[in-house]
Structures are given as structure tokens and as C-alpha cells.
Amino acid sequence: MPARVSETFVLRTYPFREADLIVSFFTRDQGKLRGVARRARRPKSPFGSGLERLSHVRMAYFERENAELVNLSGCELVESQFGLQSDYSRAVALDYFTEITEQLLPPHEPNERFFRLLASVLDHLRSGGEVWSGVAYFSLWAVRLAGVFPELRVSHESAEIAEEMFKTPLKSLSPRVWSKATASDLRRQLVRTMEHHVERRFLTVPLLEAL
Numbered sequence: 012m013p014a015r016v017s018e019t020f021v022l023r024t025y026p027f028r029e030a031d032l033i034v035s036f037f038t039r040d041q042g043k044l045r046g047v048a049r050r051a052r053r054p055k056s057p058f059g060s061g062l063e064r065l066s067h068v069r070m071a072y073f074e075r076e077n078a079e080l081v082n083l084s085g086c087e088l089v090e091s092q093f094g095l096q097s098d099y100s101r102a103v104a105l106d107y108f109t110e111i112t113e114q115l116l117p118p119h120e121p122n123e124r125f126f127r128l129l130a131s132v133l134d135h136l137r138s139g140g141e142v143w144s145g146v147a148y149f150s151l152w153a154v155r156l157a158g159v160f161p162e163l164r165v166s167h168e169s170a171e172i173a174e175e176m177f178k179t180p181l182k183s184l185s186p187r188v189w190s191k192a193t194a195s196d197l198r199r200q201l202v203r204t205m206e207h208h209v210e211r212r213f214l215t216v217p218l219l220e221a222l
Contacts, residue, residue: 014084017041019070020129022113024062026052034062034083034220036070037112037129042120046072046081062087063093065105065133092133100142106215107131108149114209115157125156131181140181146219147172148181150201154208161204169197195220 017038025033032051037043051058061068067090073082075195095101108129132149136142151173153159172193174185175200202216 014071014073015041016071018089018126019068019086020112020126021062021064021066021068021070022109023064024048024051030061033080035113037126038070038121038191039118039123039126040121041218042122043112043116043118044072044081045079045118048083051083057085058083059086060091060093061088062197063091065092065129066090067092067130067133078146088183090133092137095136101136103215103218103222104136104142104146107146107213107219110213110215111149111153111205114213115153115159115205115210122156125153128152128156135181138182141186142222144184144187145181146199147201148176148184149197150205151176154201154204157208159204159208161200163197163200165200166193168193172197 017040018038019039022035022037022043024035027033027047030050030052032048033045034048034051035043035045041100051054051062060066066088068086068088070086071084073084075082092105095105111175112125112129117127128149132145135145155177163173165173172187198219202213206212
């Protein structure tokens with residue numbers, strides 16, 4: 012069938028054969044997909060630097076009927092997250108966003124609001140926004156948009172934070188001092204809910220808790 016071009020966030024890549032990559036990516040219009048990027052590991056790759064973690068790209072790909080993997084033919088870079096890699100806390104947050112998106116969302120199921128959520132938190136980090144507010148905002152909306160939002164059994168202060176984040180866009184949140192106890196209180200329940208939903212333990216949670 013003809014090539015499709017989708018606005019995409021790259022999630023993960025895995026080596027495949029001598030010069031290829033398996034790419035997991037999240038599209039605005041088709042949901043989460045996986046595909047083969049031919050010759051992506053060669054110096055003159057048609058993908059350039061567009062397959063880096065959480066790169067925002069326009070991905071061109073072919074879909075074959077009943078095939079598990081699509082064939083990727085190239086991508087155009089819209090926004091790179093490379094500038095966030097030099098800051099440890101922001102780099103760990105990127106890992107967390109990637110892991111949640113990869114494990115929480117089912118394949119081939121469009122989720123426009125989750126796509127916009129990713130775009131919003133990444134813009135927040137690039138513009139120098141506070142890391143923990145971005146992580147908490149993403150976690151709250153991730154479980155809501157995935158349909159597994161729990162009954163919050165947290166402290167009054169944590170409940171106020173959650174309520175504010177559901178009513179206020181990330182860029183408009185009022186500055187607040189995040190205590191370690193409050194952040195842990197809210198984070199612990201949300202992460203436990205997500206881990207129960209996907210039946211696995213998230214790898215980046217211990218790193219986030221150590222910050």
C-alpha cells in the first residue's frame with residue numbers, strides 16, 4: 012500500500028540484523044507501532060538522528076496486511092530532545108516517559124490526547140520547567156488517559172496537587188515547593204497502579220526516587 016506519513020514520537024530502538032533497527036514509535040493518528048528501519052545503523056542512514064529517544068519526527072512507513080512490523084522508509088526531524096540529555100534528572104524523566112508510554116498503551120490504538128500530553132511535558136522540560144512537576148503531571152494524566160486512574164488515597168496536600176493538575180495546563184501551573192514526602196506520596200500510588208496494570212516493575216522509578 013502507499014506510504015503513510017505520521018507525526019511520531021520515537022520510543023525505543025533495538026538492533027536487528029547487521030545494519031537495521033527495530034523501532035517502537037507512537038504516532039498521533041495510528042497509535043503505537045513497531046517497524047523495521049533498513050540500513051538505519053549505517054553512516055549514511057536515511058533516518059539521520061531522527062531515531063533518538065523521544066525524537067519528534069514525521070515518520071514515513073509502509074504497512075502490509077497481517078504483518079506485525081511496518082517498513083520504515085525515512086523520517087523528518089521536527090524536534091530533538093538531545094539538549095535534555097546533559098541534565099541527569101531530565102534524562103531520567105525522558106526514560107520514565109518512554110517506559111510508561113511503551114508499557115501502558117496498547118498497540119494500534121490512536122490516543123490523540125496522550126500524544127499531546129507527551130508533547131506538553133517535553134516542551135515543559137526543554138523550556139527549563141521543574142522536573143518533578145512535569146513527572147507528576149505526566150503520571151496523573153497517563154493513568155487517566157489509559158483508563159486506569161485509581162481512587163487517590165493520599166495526603167490532603169497531595170490530593171490538592173492532583174486536583175490542580177487536572178484543572179490547569181502544565182505551563183500555567185503555579186510555582187510550588189515540592190517536599191520529598193509529598194512527591195513520594197503521590198508518585199508511589201500512581202506508579203503502583205501503573206505497575207499493577209502492566210504487571211511489571213518500571214526500571215526508571217528507583218532512579219527518579221533517588222533524585
